Amino acid sequence: MIASSPKSLDTMFSRSCKFLHLLVFLSVCAIIVSAFQSDELQEDDEDWGIVGAPVTTITNNNNNNIEQVTARTHRRSSQVSANEGSSVSSDSKVAFQLEHSFGDSSDFHVAGTFTARLRNSHHGGQTLTKLRLARNALTVEEEQAFQALIKEDGFYTVRVPANVLSPGQDMILSSVKARCLASVNLQERFEFYMEKGNIIAVGYGGSDCAYPRNLIYPSKWSFDSHIVMRSGEQASRTLIVENEAEVELGEDGQPKQPVEKTFWQKYWMYIVPLGFIIMNVMTQAANLPDEGAGQTGAPQRAASAGPRRR
């Protein structure tokens, strides 16, 4: 947050010259009409003051900025006690609920509570760390519902609020076939994809699930949770290759022209076998009358040979 403030100020300054002029004009007016003093609470001044930013004029013309600021103040007001005494660490705790449903996506019940530490990263955003889940034990009805779900190969659905800092109406759903959980003895796995305190998606499932799914009931009715936090990868910058390598270029720097092959070079593989085949056919044809003559000749010879031997 500290690092971000001068940067954002910089951009604001550059982008709102006109506004600054107006501001200067207004402040001049304020000096002239010095009798009036606004009693409006300068929320952002106070806020920026806490984080130790140099006190400068803050033009509140950027909508995004306002939102961020209010989000911060909101959080601060509620969790200010967590910050007291430790000015270095700006961590705070957040908690949000996990709800689940057995096959009916309109009927959700509280299943547990997630707790996490909220850390302000040096990029200006906030990240959740040390996410833990305290699962409520399944009630008898829930156990029965779960068994029914396993039997019919239905879906077990969980949901969490999309915005963990100020939970609203928006929910992130995720489902898994109940048999997938049962086959691994209720070892569940949450994969959170987050962006600045907002959950984008939750990948929920058993550690593995082979197909076909067999009807197996878990040996115990308590969940074993495994939580993974992900935020994705950052793309590497496009490489600037120094040597402009010649792609499809010849040595002379011109695009390489395909060398025209001669007829024989192109089609020798067709012509040679064809020549062989013709040669074969010809010799066959030539041999046929020979053989025919030979066969008719053989008995004659035999016949003529016979008497001689006698």
Place this chain on the structure above:
Amino acid sequence: MNIKKIVQHDEKSIYGVGFLSLSGFVVWDIDAKTGHINSRDVITHHQELSMNDLIVTESSVISLDRDGKNIVWISLNQQVLQIASIERHIPDGKGRPHLMEEHAGNIFVLKFKNQISLVNLGSSNVPELIQSLQDHSIVSLGIALPGGDKHALSVIQQVSEDKINVHIFMEEGDKIKVSSELVGSDIQRGFVKKAYLNAYTRNDRSHGFRVLVVAEDSSLSLLQQGEMVWNREDGLASIIEASTAELPLEKEGVSVARVEHSLLEWLKGHWLKLKTALMVASVEEAAAVQALRLKSTDKTKMSRDHNGFRKLLVVLTKTGKLYTLHTGDGRIVWSSFISGFRRSGGKLTMLKLLPWQVPHKHAMHENPVFLVAAKVASEENKFGLLAWVDAYSGMEINSVRLTYFIEQIIPLPLTDGAEQRLHIIIDDHANAHLFPATDESLQIFLEHAQSTYFYMTDKEKGTITGFAVKGPQTASPLSPSDGVLFRSQQLWTIMFPSDTERIVTTATRRVDEVVHTQAKILTNQDVLYKYLNKNTLFVATIAPSGAEAFGETSPEENWLVVYIIDTITGRILYRLKHSGMCGPVHAVFSENWIVYHYFNVRAHRFEYSVIEMYDRNRIDNKNMLQFMLGKDNATATLSSYSHVDLDVKTQSYFFSHSIKALTVTSTARGITGKQILVGSVGDQILALDKRFFDPRRTAEPTQAEKEDGIIPLTDAIPILPQFYLSHAYRVEGLRGIITVPAGLESTSLVFAYGVDLFYTHTAPSRIYDSLTGEFNYALLLITIFALLIAIIISWILSERKELKEKWK
């Protein structure tokens, strides 16, 4: 008080006309040369005027009173307000009339509920009814005829579906001349939508008129002397969906005479050919022979060819008209309006064109059938429309009006006994409706209903929601017009935070894509397994600030995030953030890779990125021998719920152009390499080899990598002249490119559409399975003959030798 109309009256003066409060006219007379206001007159009326009706004719300013009971006008030179009762002058007019903008000279047009009336307000200062026209009538803009104060106006009246009446009203001084001509029109063009009048001087120095009409299907026709002189199918400029159909099989035993229609024509053709051969044919005859030759070439035959190059291109246009083009010469085989859609009323939006029945296996001799979907959103209700059209005749087999709105149509990988593809239609309550609604298809679908999932993308809310289909409603009767109803269960949601991300593009693999091999074998005997899950979705989101105009945001405020999502479980398999990038984003997804195009704000250049996905789970069976013997788990059934371990490789390259369309070639068996087809900003089609988009490219590839076909890495994708698939042509207003596999594995057919249409073949790995056109058959024959002679000579020689041996 404001000016509503500005009219140039003559060279000297311009009139500005407007209303003063609710019941007065203001007329400014402005000098055309100096801009000086000569006079400003205010004429008030004791009643309120209709503010929407105001026209300025040759000599008067005309309006109606508020109730539309009277015509109120002032003459431009007298500045006196006059009133005439409409009921008295036009007794047959029903309902409240309106003044139409179109007028000529002193003729103006009043539009009633079911008729239009042409009225002359000449020097007599009394409105005279010229003619009232019922039916569907379109009025053209009036024109001034050269030489004198003559004006003309035309009205095109649709008498019946295939006949139009062209009325011309010409004002000559105080007289009105009316002429009418009956012209036949094509029923498949629909009603006339717009008309433009044009005048010319006839041989006898009188005025002749021609009318250019725009029909309901956006086609242009010129009417003159009671005939349609020419027409242009300009509806083809608004193609929204395109698909292909196979031509019918060639029937054997069709005699020459039948093919050439009649013996006489056949003889005539040969006579003409003889004449050209003897060089005694005239120019027209030579042209006729040329046309005959073109007609008789294989290219334009109406039957299937062995290589699968001849196809029918079926296109759906914005107006709801279907056209079928022959790929041989681009001619229109048939075109037809879907009559079921035209009657619907309300604002019609065409949605999809899907192959419904492809002649295959059991139904070899059936005609291919296409399913066309549209939706109507009127103020009262919104609903979907479906129509089934025969691809050979253009006949509408059936059309239904659904009781629900169409959100999405999903073709299933299942077909029934008659080779009709099963489709599910998702309505706006996320219910699924199965088509065709027959017992047979229901039985087929029920076997797979347990594993049928779908997802819906809401770009405005930034959510993607996944659903599973739940068994059919018990005792839901089969209703052929509405499909079999299935409920759905919401399974997952992905929500992109609206303050940081906005969905711009999604891409999936083609449903009909064929992949030849699941593995990529490297030269060092290593095997990479492609991640080929068909239920994979690519989503690109950008920063909301990036949507603003170029140059208004800094690179820090822009980012592009791409996701690879499993659409069964809603899991994000991969997320990659590009900082300092913005849209527009174009993406193409094929096999295990995605190529996408965007703008790099920091470098001020366009950029491509490629993502390739490999499955690490299957890397264990690395042994190539095992793979070749089929002793690996390549054929095992995979579950989406099992753990996925993706190995993702990415790389980015600069590109010098902004692009309009991005697609990839497709071949029959997926063996041939791929080309990325790019619709460039200059309306050309570029074919870039997929090898340029290979994340394994390095600046200095090793010898082994070179053998794999890896091109040394460059920072930009080069554009060489031979990459231009469209040669020197420009496909004006390019909007989309589709690719279709040909029968030959090496070749892919490419069809690009925009205002212009363009069709070509491309062979990404060169043509390796057929002889090229330049193949020298003569030389081959000569070689064979030479070989034959050599064989005969050598045989004779050997015979002689043998004989000599025997004599020894």
